[in-house]
Amino acid sequence: xSTLNFFKLPDVGEGLLEAEIVTWKVKLxxxxxxxxxLVEIETAKSLxxxxxxxxxxxxxxxxxxxxTVDVGTPIIAIGSEVTGxxxxxxxxxxxxxxxxxxxxxLKPLVGSGPKADAVKRRPRISSPxxxxxxxxxPNQSAPVTPAPSAVAPAPAPAVQPVVPTSAAAAAAxxxxxxxxxxxxxxxxxxVSRMVAHANRVLxxxxxxxxxxxxxxxxxxVSATGLRGEVTKKDLLSYQDQxxxxxxxxxxxxxxxxxxxxxxxxxxxxxxxxxVRKATxxxxxxxxxxxxxxxxxxxxxxSRTMEFVKRxxxxxxxxxxxxxxxxxxxKAVIWAAARNPSVNATWTGDEIxxxxxxxxxxxxxxxxxxxxPNIKDAQNLSLKELAIAxxxxxxxxxxxxxxxxxxxxxxxxxxxxxxxGIDTGTPIINPGEVAIVAFGTIKQKxxxxxxxxxxxxITTLGGSFDHRxxxxxxxxxxxxxxxxxxxxxxxxxx
Amino acid sequence: xxxxxxxxxxxxxxxxxxxxxxQAGNQAGNPPAGSQAxxxxxxxxxxxxxxxxxxxxxxxxxxxxxxxHHDATFSSYIEKLDPDVLRGFYRDMATVRRxxxxxxxxxxxxxxxLWVPVIGQEAAxxxxxxxxxxADYAFxxxxxxxxxxxxxxxxxxxxxxxxxxTNGGWDPRxxxxxxxxxxxxxxxxxxxxxxxxxxxxxxxxxxxxxxxxVAYFGDGASSEGDVHESMVFAASYDAPVxxxxxxxxxxxxxxxxxxSKIPLVNRAAGYGMPGIxxxxxxxxxxxxxxxxxxxxxRSGHGPVFIEASTYRVGxxxxxxxxxxxxxxxxxxxxxxxxxxxxxxxxxxxxxxxxDAFFEQxxxxxxxxxxxxxxxxxxxxxxxxxxxxxxxxxxxHPLVAEELxxxxxxxxxxxxxxxENAQGGAA
Numbered sequence: 001x002s003t004l005n006f007f008k009l010p011d012v013g014e015g016l017l018e019a020e021i022v023t024w025k026v027k028l029x030x031x032x033x034x035x036x037x038l039v040e041i042e043t044a045k046s047l048x049x050x051x052x053x054x055x056x057x058x059x060x061x062x063x064x065x066x067x068t069v070d071v072g073t074p075i076i077a078i079g080s081e082v083t084g085x086x087x088x089x090x091x092x093x094x095x096x097x098x099x100x101x102x103x104x105x106l107k108p109l110v111g112s113g114p115k116a117d118a119v120k121r122r123p124r125i126s127s128p129x130x131x132x133x134x135x136x137x138p139n140q141s142a143p144v145t146p147a148p149s150a151v152a153p154a155p156a157p158a159v160q161p162v163v164p165t166s167a168a169a170a171a172a173x174x175x176x177x178x179x180x181x182x183x184x185x186x187x188x189x190x191v192s193r194m195v196a197h198a199n200r201v202l203x204x205x206x207x208x209x210x211x212x213x214x215x216x217x218x219x220x221v222s223a224t225g226l227r228g229e230v231t232k233k234d235l236l237s238y239q240d241q242x243x244x245x246x247x248x249x250x251x252x253x254x255x256x257x258x259x260x261x262x263x264x265x266x267x268x269x270x271x272x273x274x275v276r277k278a279t280x281x282x283x284x285x286x287x288x289x290x291x292x293x294x295x296x297x298x299x300x301x302s303r304t305m306e307f308v309k310r311x312x313x314x315x316x317x318x319x320x321x322x323x324x325x326x327x328x329x330k331a332v333i334w335a336a337a338r339n340p341s342v343n344a345t346w347t348g349d350e351i352x353x354x355x356x357x358x359x360x361x362x363x364x365x366x367x368x369x370x371x372p373n374i375k376d377a378q379n380l381s382l383k384e385l386a387i388a389x390x391x392x393x394x395x396x397x398x399x400x401x402x403x404x405x406x407x408x409x410x411x412x413x414x415x416x417x418x419x420g421i422d423t424g425t426p427i428i429n430p431g432e433v434a435i436v437a438f439g440t441i442k443q444k445x446x447x448x449x450x451x452x453x454x455x456x457i458t459t460l461g462g463s464f465d466h467r468x469x470x471x472x473x474x475x476x477x478x479x480x481x482x483x484x485x486x487x488x489x490x491x492x493x
Numbered sequence: 494x495x496x497x498x499x500x501x502x503x504x505x506x507x508x509x510x511x512x513x514x515x516q517a518g519n520q521a522g523n524p525p526a527g528s529q530a531x532x533x534x535x536x537x538x539x540x541x542x543x544x545x546x547x548x549x550x551x552x553x554x555x556x557x558x559x560x561x562h563h564d565a566t567f568s569s570y571i572e573k574l575d576p577d578v579l580r581g582f583y584r585d586m587a588t589v590r591r592x593x594x595x596x597x598x599x600x601x602x603x604x605x606x607l608w609v610p611v612i613g614q615e616a617a618x619x620x621x622x623x624x625x626x627x628a629d630y631a632f633x634x635x636x637x638x639x640x641x642x643x644x645x646x647x648x649x650x651x652x653x654x655x656x657x658x659t660n661g662g663w664d665p666r667x668x669x670x671x672x673x674x675x676x677x678x679x680x681x682x683x684x685x686x687x688x689x690x691x692x693x694x695x696x697x698x699x700x701x702x703x704x705x706x707v708a709y710f711g712d713g714a715s716s717e718g719d720v721h722e723s724m725v726f727a728a729s730y731d732a733p734v735x736x737x738x739x740x741x742x743x744x745x746x747x748x749x750x751x752x753s754k755i756p757l758v759n760r761a762a763g764y765g766m767p768g769i770x771x772x773x774x775x776x777x778x779x780x781x782x783x784x785x786x787x788x789x790x791r792s793g794h795g796p797v798f799i800e801a802s803t804y805r806v807g808x809x810x811x812x813x814x815x816x817x818x819x820x821x822x823x824x825x826x827x828x829x830x831x832x833x834x835x836x837x838x839x840x841x842x843x844x845x846x847x848d849a850f851f852e853q854x855x856x857x858x859x860x861x862x863x864x865x866x867x868x869x870x871x872x873x874x875x876x877x878x879x880x881x882x883x884x885x886x887x888x889h890p891l892v893a894e895e896l897x898x899x900x901x902x903x904x905x906x907x908x909x910x911x912e913n914a915q916g917g918a919a
Binding site: 007008009010011012013014034035045046047048049050051052053122123124125402404 | 594595598600601602603604606607808811813814816817905907
């Protein structure tokens with residue numbers, strides 16, 4: 001039997017985190033020797049050819065050309081035995097399975113606009129409170145310093161694919177074994193690179209990065225710089241023009257060429273896998289086993305808004321992001337203690353009441369919907385809770401939420417208001433019996449003491465598993481949450 | 494042909510006559526055409542005249558077409574060489590080039606963190622390294638793979654540093670080849686200190702075998718203060734050290750023209766030591782001038798500065814892309830001056846080597862490459878405990894505590910696949 005060797009994308013520079021696969025030099029079924037060139041990649045620093053570390057048959061190209069993948073991602077599988085060539089199944093197209101999570105574009109987390117920063121951190125085994133550092137020898141007071149963080153380099157500028165000259169192609173046949181021909185090989189490769197670079201557009205690195213981020217080919221932008229370089233302004237005006245064109249044209253709708261039936265080429269098929277699959281399974285399991293009952297309550301959250309405003313400027317909360325979600329989270333914890341049955345699990349023959357609050361926060365992450373939870377949220381002060389919420393959001397947005405953070409949740413909050421939605425009927429996270437939907441807060445006419453005045457109004461929605469939580473209990477719980485939103489001072493009780 | 498600018502410390506130990514040195518300034522007898530100063534400062538006293546070695550001058554005994562040239566001072570060093578030695582020069586240069594190719598591939602395959610290619614500079618390294626005696630001592634930069642070969646190292650040992658498994662890789666005392674120094678120009682100070690030590694050993698015990706030191710550095714390092722201090726001390730103390738500068742024309746992306754307005758060799762006169770500019774791609778000339786310089790140093794005449802004019806054909810390191818800062822035409826020009834090609838032409842023309850020899854060299858190179866690959870892959874990865882263990886000679890409680898903390902810290906990461914994450918409610 002032929003075993004597969006996987007070649008993982010190496011760091012060919014010093015501290016590079018990713019590279020783009022520019023051109024595959026081999027195809028499925030090719031027989032390669034050690035040091036034969038497999039692929040050309042482009043890093044933030046240079047175009048580089050990668051020689052094969054293995055001899056054998058190319059069994060799988062795991063990343064498609066043009067894709068940027070992280071260092072460490074397997075990019076090619078090479079069978080150890082040449083004889084396996086005939087038998088080796090040859091998928092028609094490269095299967096970028098392993099690269100899938102990295103390939104997704106960062107999307108903003110629900111409730112937070114800006115794009116995640118590029119700082120990557122190694123995930124810790126568990127939350128800081130449970131970190132084994134406590135046992136780390138005599139120096140108990142040593143704080144847990146975060147892992148050395150690596151700043152992702154600016155993506156390399158887009159470069160036209162190199163068209164190999166015939167000399168380069170010929171020389172590539174004789175990989176650098178013989179010193180004399182090696183020089184020639186290098187020379188030919190250099191010639192072809194120079195051809196590509198001669199056509200290269202001048203632009204400063206920040207402009208190149210911006211162009212890459214916007215998906216703009218710099219060679220299409222007319223340059224006005226002093227030395228003929230493309231300036232940031234050129235780029236932005238090109239982008240404006242392009243946006244205008246896009247708005248006019250629209251690219252989503254395909255021309256009417258098909259029948260609308262299953263074989264219509266205008267139908268796009270997206271494979272269900274990973275987080276999408278897990279979400280679907282969890283939702284079906286919850287929606288069709290737990291009888292949901294949903295209730296709503298309008299709340300005057302003006303005092304919450306004032307409270308948040310005061311916290312923001314207070315010295316104690318300096319540098320900490322504070323939002324109405326913080327008050328809601330505190331309210332939910334407070335109300336759950338007064339109505340413990342909402343913080344429970346239904347097992348069929350038992351109702352398990354939890355005397356702790358692992359507060360789940362639904363989050364749209366780069367990898368899909370996730371519900372990480374804040375462990376023992378009942379023990380956290382307002383400030384600690386704010387920090388925990390921020391940390392949870394940052395981790396989720398970076399797509400780095402570890403599985404442990406998603407296990408053992410007891411009650412969930414979903415902040416649909418961040419998207420401007422008033423309310424909805426959320427589906428309960430499996431294993432829990434209650435979920436609170438936090439609607440948008442906006443000024444509305446409100447009747448106070450017989451007069452209509454503008455107030456900050458929100459709608460709280462809640463879904464409850466009727467097997468555990470009856471109508472009166474769910475109502476009391478929601479009313480308690482609403483009471484805090486109306487008057488956060490009640491938390492001082 | 495001769496382009497040596499030598500101090501009047503006179504003849505070398507081997508009796509070869511030194512070329513007349515242009516006396517400072519006013520008797521600039523026959524200045525090279527390229528060095529005529531455009532200025533018309535006149536001949537008044539106190540006006541410095543430009544009477545140095547021109548940018549196109551260098552000692553050359555074997556040109557790029559494989560033809561030999563005679564030099565009054567230096568030809569005698571190679572005329573007596575056995576054909577075996579000449580073949581050995583070729584073998585060594587081809588070996589280090591093949592080794593370089595393999596190391597570059599290993600880096601591209603993720604087995605080395607970094608590699609520093611030597612292609613193009615083989616003659617400067619094999620020529621100078623071969624000129625050294627066993628008792629002489631070499632202080633390399635991080636690119637002296639060819640010198641390492643001449644000093645008898647297992648080239649696979651060089652890769653330990655670049656794989657990050659050790660800060661050294663070999664015992665310098667076994668081969669008199671110092672550890673690679675990554676701090677630019679720092680080794681020149683170490684070299685002079687070592688050379689001053691040799692002088693003192695000789696005074697303490699006159700029966701000590703005379704020895705000299707070779708300080709390797711590049712054109713980029715020549716701009717560092719360390720080189721200046723080294724040369725001042727070497728000259729002041731007549732230290733037996735040869736400053737061997739491989740001017741490969743590029744300090745990463747800075748061209749030599751930015752580094753210095755005149756050929757570096759001319760700086761030697763300022764320190765009061767002989768300077769020789771040599772064709773660094775001519776292994777015979779490099780061997781000859783280095784022998785001369787080492788004889789000069791060993792016999793108590795003080796330091797010598799050699800500027801070997803050569804070219805870095807490849808990238809500065811594997812993290813560099815030279816196509817971004819230099820023109821292809823320049824690379825092509827230097828490839829016509831390839832150090833291996835010209836020696837091969839010469840050996841074949843003189844019937845000193847046949848196809849079988851070159852075939853054997855190639856096969857031996859492949860065998861070495863396979864050995865290097867095997868050895869490197871077997872190195873595994875770095876053991877952090879090794880770093881803690883070598884802070885002090887003996888165990889130390891603070892280091893033990895820090896190691897324990899670090900191990901716990903490392904163990905606290907969950908670099909695990911988060912693929913099985915569950916979906917949630919909304």
